[in-house]
Amino acid sequence: MRLVAIFKDATGAEWIRERHSDEHLAFLETNKDKIAIGGSLRQYPGATPYGGLWVFNVSAKEEAVALIEADPYYRLGLRAGYELLLWGKPEFFGVVEL
Structure with a gap:
């Protein structure tokens, strides 16, 4: 998923x-097998990060939630909130490796 x-x-x-x-x-780094890619989001180059984005490769939504809530940034209060969405792609894109 x-x-x-x-x-x-x-x-x-x-x-x-x-x-x-x-x-x-x-x-x-410890969880890179389940968090396929992650990084900060900014409004323009050089700006202070506004938030972040992670792409998960997990077996269930609950697994992603547990990872989010174990992250030091989340536990310490950096994150004001998050949105967790299922990502799908059209077949014509073929295999997408991250």
Whole structure:
């Protein structure tokens, strides 16, 4: 099951990203078999991150939710919220590897 999480950061919580990015990146690396790709979202190049996006390759939605809620950024309050959506693609795109 391929799911996408779109995160919005909490206002005034930039300090969490600054102080805990190493923990967050280690978490992503540890879970790279289930979080196929992830990264920050910005309004323009060089801007402060506005949020993030993850693409999951998991067996169930609950697995993605558990990963989101175990992430240091989520636990420490950087994330104001997230949207978790099922991602599908037309067959003509063929195999998409991430």
